[in-house]
Amino acid sequence: MLTQLLAAAETAGETHGDPSVPYLIGGVVFAVFLIMMFATIAFRSVGQRHPAVEEHAVPHRQHPAKHPGPGARH
Template sequence: MLTQVLAAAEAAGEAHVETVSPFLVGGGIFAVFLLLMFATIAFRSVGQRHPAVEEHADPHRQHPAKHPGFGAKH
């Protein structure tokens, strides 16, 4: 069985494979990251649209926030 695997690997290595230009691959990756950057810039102010709402004390929460500055009332 090992000889069959080696023969198949040898035969696959001999075949001529067309490769994609590295500039095309790099350009595609650059375009994806550019698209992600524009999406980030477009939605950067979404968190600032409404004022922060004070969190109410929920007795049913397993771990209520008891740290000053994180929504707990003192």
């Protein structure tokens, strides 16, 4: 196990390929997150377009917004 650890440490010090590849990958990831941020900002007012509708309360249901009533099928 020690020899495997030493071999892994030796190969970790070697560099392969173009050193700008990590920056390219980071730039692509940054661009994707930037696009997602702009989409979130563009649609932030969608939930405020209509007034909230009051939920009909059923006294036999413990958590009306989360679980269907007894005997309900999914």
